[in-house]
Amino acid sequence: MQRNEELFPLDNVGNALWQMLEAGDDLTIEREFEFSVIFSDQEQALKFGQLLLENNQKLSFCPYQGDDAFPWEITAYPFMSASYENIAAYQELLTTSATPFSGQYDGWYCIDASK
Numbered sequence: 001m002q003r004n005e006e007l008f009p010l011d012n013v014g015n016a017l018w019q020m021l022e023a024g025d026d027l028t029i030e031r032e033f034e035f036s037v038i039f040s041d042q043e044q045a046l047k048f049g050q051l052l053l054e055n056n057q058k059l060s061f062c063p064y065q066g067d068d069a070f071p072w073e074i075t076a077y078p079f080m081s082a083s084y085e086n087i088a089a090y091q092e093l094l095t096t097s098a099t100p101f102s103g104q105y106d107g108w109y110c111i112d113a114s115k
Contacts, residue, residue: 013087020082024114027082031113034077035090036106037098038070044101045072051097052076070104082110 001022008014008021021027039045045061052059057076064073076094080086087108095105 007084009084013084013091017082017084017087020112023112025082025112026114029113030079030081031110032077032079033082033087033090033108033110034075035094035108036073036075037094037103038064038067038106039072039074039098039101039103040070041102042072044103045074048098048101048103049074051101064106066106070106073106074103082113 003018005014008018017027037048039048049059049061052074057078059077060073060075062073062075064071076090078090080090091105091108098105
């Protein structure tokens, strides 16, 4: 199988999706994603979480162990297909929305929906 760089650009999102496709994942099947944003201040994390809730987003709030400078994590759980456009757009939305709260985007995860 040859990689189409328009569908799977040579960046973190495109590389992850390409690996998923090579592993046999049907990327067209909608599934729940986990997008994480970390914060240095609990109050700012909660304010960001409130913003997401006001926009009907499913989320979780918990301590974050991966970075002592950012000990709070908000994870959003959108339901969508695994396309580059969907992931990049949601990642950009979170990054832009978290900036006023001093949040730092920390990545995404999803399970293989075809198994």
